Amino acid sequence: MPLFRLSKSLDFPPAWLARSDGLLCIGGDLSPKRLLLAYKNGIFPWFSKNEPILWWSPDPRLILFPKNIKISKSLKKKINKNIYSITVNKAFEQTIRSCAKPRKKKHEGTWLVDEMVDSYIKLHTLGYAHSIETWRENKLVGGLYGICLGKSFFGESMFSFENDASKIALVALSNHLKKQGFDLIDCQVTTNHLLSMGAVEISRNSFLDIILESVKKKEDINIWNQNISLELN
Template identity: 55%
Template sequence: MPVYQLSEDLVFPSPHLASQEGLLAIGGDLSPSRLLLAYSNGIFPWYSEGEPILWWSPDPRLVLYPADLKVSRSLKKVCKQGAFELTMDRSFEEVITECARVRLENQEGTWIVDDMVQAYCRLHDSGLAHSVEAWQDNRLAGGLYGVSLGSCFFGESMFTRVTNASKVALVALVQHLKPLGFAFIDCQITTAHLTRFGAREISRSRYLGELAEALKPATLQGKWAF
């Protein structure tokens, strides 16, 4: 499949045209309008420092349905112990910055380059990107962030400085979204870590169909809180 070069026009090719690896297009920008158009079409940016912006729509897609959440016995115990103070949207920029920093420290490389940080902070300022923070002794111990549209939460990244901090944050997010009627959390790419929480792979075609339905409810825009 060819990789499409984006122009200044706010348009994406069909995600069904993505390569076998999921790469769909190159170029464009990270403006809020383009990011929201991408997410609403099952597309997300993912690239490294020094590369042009790359846009992806993988097949299969990893999703976590709230009803499928699996929490181990040991993690349930940690959650009940209240070892972490949990907040939402208190320190979005710190969370996304820590997500990038931890990956670099672990020599994993990161797609959360400076332009990405600024772009998602703009979405957060618009009430469309959200974070969950896990605090311990008044220090940020772990957290996650993503974008919310309709009844879908597009998970972007998570980090932990203290054992189980990001896991507790994820459980708290799912438990928050479930009574609000959220359809699923888009986990994007398969990882063993997320499959242990009950996330599963579905085909791109199925994902796009479910996404279209999930985008019909009104978006819960603004600052979130537990």
């Protein structure tokens, strides 16, 4: 498949035209309108420092149905200690900047360059990007963030300063979205970490079919009120 180059016009080639590695197109910008259009069409940006903006739509796609979240015995035991509290949108900027920090233990850099961080902070102020935070003793120890459109949550990144802190945030998010009748959590690309928590691979076409209708559904914006606390059980 060819690699498409975006122009200034606000559009994308069909996601099913992506290359075998999932790369669809290059260029464009990270404006809120373009980002939202991308997610509605099963596309997301992913690039590193000194690279142009790259847009992806992998096949297969990793997703998590909220009702299918798996909690290991060890994680359940940790949750039952009741030492963590979970909040929504209380510290979005702190969460995304924590996600952007290099993974020192794995000797990895980060794909969350400053341009990306600024763009998702804009989406947060517009009410589309949300964070789930894990706290212990009033200290932020883990969390995740993503984009909500209709009844789909497009997960972007997670971080942990303590073991299992991001997993706890994902459990809380899944429980929350299950109660709200959400269709799926998009996990984008496959990792053993997410597979162990109940995520499954589906074809890109199946994913596109689901979100085509899911993003059109009415969303209750009150579920992202920063004054609420999420339950882990």
